[in-house]
Amino acid sequence: MPLTPSGFTASTSRRRGRGRRRTIIAAVVILVLAAGSGIGYVLKDRAQSRAADKRVRTAAAAYLAAWRTLATTGGTATTGGTATTGGTATTTAAAGSAAPTPTALTPAATTGGAGDDRAGRAAVTAASVAGSVGVPALLSTMADVRDRLLITGASFTAGSISREGSTATAPYVARLTLSGLPTPLEYAGTLNLVATGNGWKVRAEPASVHPALRPGLYLDRTASTGHRGDLLSAAGQPLRDSGDLAGNLVGRTGPLSGLERVYDTKLRAQGGAVVVRDAQNKTVQTLHTYPMTDGTSLRTTLDLRVQQAAEAALATAAQPTAAMVAIDTRTGGVLALANHPPGGASRAIRGRYPPGSTFKIIAATAALMNGKSANTPLDCTQSVTVDGQTFQNAESEQFGTIPLRTAFAKSCNTAFIRLAESLPAGSLEKAAQLYGFDGTPPLDIASVGGSFPTPRDAAESASAAIGQARIEVSPLQMASVAAAVASGTWRQPFVAGQPSRSNAIPAAVLPELRDFMRAVVTEGTAAGVPMPGEVFGKTGTAEYKDGNPPPTHAWFVGYRGDVAFAVVVEDGGFGADTAAPIASRFLTALDGGAPTGVGGR
CATH class of the missing domain: 3.10.450 (Nuclear Transport Factor 2; Chain: A,)
Known part of the structure; x- marks a missing residue:
């Protein structure tokens, strides 16, 4: 700074420099603010985008x-x-x-x-x-x-x-x-x-x-030129050759039903193409082509020889409606499903019936599982009253005090009601579950198994002990019960593949159960029906509505060798009169004989 008479004074040039700096700084600030505003706008635009x-x-x-x-x-x-x-x-x-x-x-x-x-x-x-x-x-x-x-x-x-x-x-x-x-x-x-x-x-x-x-265009599929597979018997014969099986089990392909529906993915001819069609149904473009192959045939457990024997035996029924199921005791596979008359509603697998005295197989299982034996004494009076409801034996029978084995063979209702009263609560239900009584459909098509609703009171529990109350079964289910006694294992019935579930029946109860069922045929309710070979069975007479006397369906379930079976005759009266003779004729036909005769006794 130059020296003046009054001392140091500011330089004009320095003042100009300082002013320029201020101007530059202001300009820079303005530029920075402008740039920041632009960047903010860009960032905001990008965020919005x-x-x-x-x-x-x-x-x-x-x-x-x-x-x-x-x-x-x-x-x-x-x-x-x-x-x-x-x-x-x-x-x-x-x-x-x-x-x-x-x-x-x-x-x-x-x-x-x-x-x-x-x-x-x-x-x-x-x-x-x-x-x-x-x-x-x-x-x-x-x-x-x-x-x-x-x-x-x-x-x-x-x-x-x-x-x-x-x-x-x-x-x-x-x-x-x-x-x-x-x-x-x-x-x-x-x-x-x-x-x-x-x-x-x-x-x-x-x-x-x-x-x-x-x-005006739409997508579509073209069918394969291959052949559809067949549903076959265990021996490789087409099941469509059996009219009853064709109508009630095999089903149709258009529209799909029965086993044709269940196994359609396997049976169907494979391949074809996805195409574009116009309004005149003309293919205008092929989008994708799949290799075309024949469908695969499927062998089932059905045995046409057994089926024919069942159909022939049912043809002799004394009543117009009846059904029969046969099961391989070794596997649980269904051998025959027969209805009388053939076709129509499939009573064999969809019928819902009270099992009547055939349910005593389950009641006896419950007793043997809870320490009872063949010699356990039971009082077989003409009638018994539980909670004000009176139960009677068929034709007013009474045998006095008899062992459990005889009560089973003679099918004494009052003895079995007293037997059930002596068991722990829930014993019947537990035994029923062992035999698959849980309401599950047995087959992959519409079918009925067994249901055992928990009894609501003592009277209903007494009724359940003799196969009445609200219990419902199909012939298919009862054939599986007989097969379980024969093999020692209850298996859910099936017609292809393997059983989806199974339950072992306690080994300790099996010898006596089998003896009980043999006694029915040799000295009990079915003793008057000639049976070919060593047959084990149980008769049943099931009331299905009120009346005086109440009308009944007739049952006979049992097994011989590797074949278990169940027969029901609607409005058939006593099981020994109408159902057991059909079982006898069925076994005779299996042996190559002619199932002649109508009715029982």
Whole structure:
């Protein structure tokens, strides 16, 4: 700073420099603020863009999940599947009965699918907006694809979305599992989305379901040129040769029923193609072809020789309606299911009857499991009263004090009621469960097993001890009971494969049980019916409604060698009169004889 007369003074040049610096600093500040504002704007724009992209992805994911729900519920196919967005797709195939490939329908005949697909339809509707077609038309297209292709599982994997303003696209990969075909149908498609007042929605377009679809076109399957497999007997004979089995067990292929439905996936000829058809049913494009092979024939446990013997024996029944089941005691496999008259309702496997005195096999099991023996004395009076309800023996029989073995052979009701009263609570129910009395259908088709509702009071418990009350069984179930005594193991009856469950009968009770059943034939209620060979059995006379006297169904269950059986004759009176003679004729026919005669005694 220069020296002046008054001392040091500021330099003009320095003042100018300082001013320039201030100007520069201000300019820099302004520039920084401007840049910061621009960067903030860019960052804000990017955040908003990311948020919009996220909303698009969420909308696409919701749509694909809804489509998966609709594609795998209701209709003619079965349920299952998952939807994924981004990453690895997963597919689940649902279990259940497969349906036949439908014949081609014109698009006008398509109603959008059948069955309980309301949830899927509602979800697709919520995720969609009208596009080149309305949302109802989109739903019809989706359901039509589901029903014609027989979709059993599905996954949809979304790719990277592309958005511009209020529109966006979302590519996806679909994997549809089709019933009876070895590999999924896989294809790539694109969803077109639009921003609406209610968020992003997918535009309804046929091409969004499959890129080959346009108005007037639809997807379909062509059938395999291979041959359907046969359901065979154990010896390899077609079961369709037996009229009774064909109608009541084998079922049909159109529409599928019976074992044809249960084993359709195995029996059906494999392969075919997925095609695009026009309104005239003409194939305009083949999307995928699968190798065509014959279906696989399936051997069952049925024995036509045993079946014919059962049918011949039932033909001699004194009453118009009857049924019979035979089971292999070694495996639990069903050998014969016969109905009289043949066809119609299958009483053999679907009939519901009170078992009557045949249930004494279970009651005796309960007694022997709880320390009783063949010699346990029981009082067989003409009648007994429990909680004000009186129970009587058939034809007012009374034998005084007799051992358990004789009470079983003579089928004394009053003795068995007193026997049940002496057992711990729940003993009958526990024994019934050993023999499969839990209400489970035995076969994979409509069938009836055994049910033992817990008795509500002492009177009902007394009634249950003699096979009445609310107990219900089919001939199939009672044949399995006889087979269990013969083999020592109760096995759930089956006609193909293996039994799905089994219970061992306590070994200690088996010798006496078998002796009891032999005594029925040699000195008891069935002693008056000539039986070929060493037969073990139990008669039953089951009241099924009130009356004076009450009407009854007739039963005889038992076994000889490796064959167990159960016979029921509706309104047949006493088991020894009408059911036991049919069992005798059945065994005679198995031995090569002629099952002649009608009725009993």
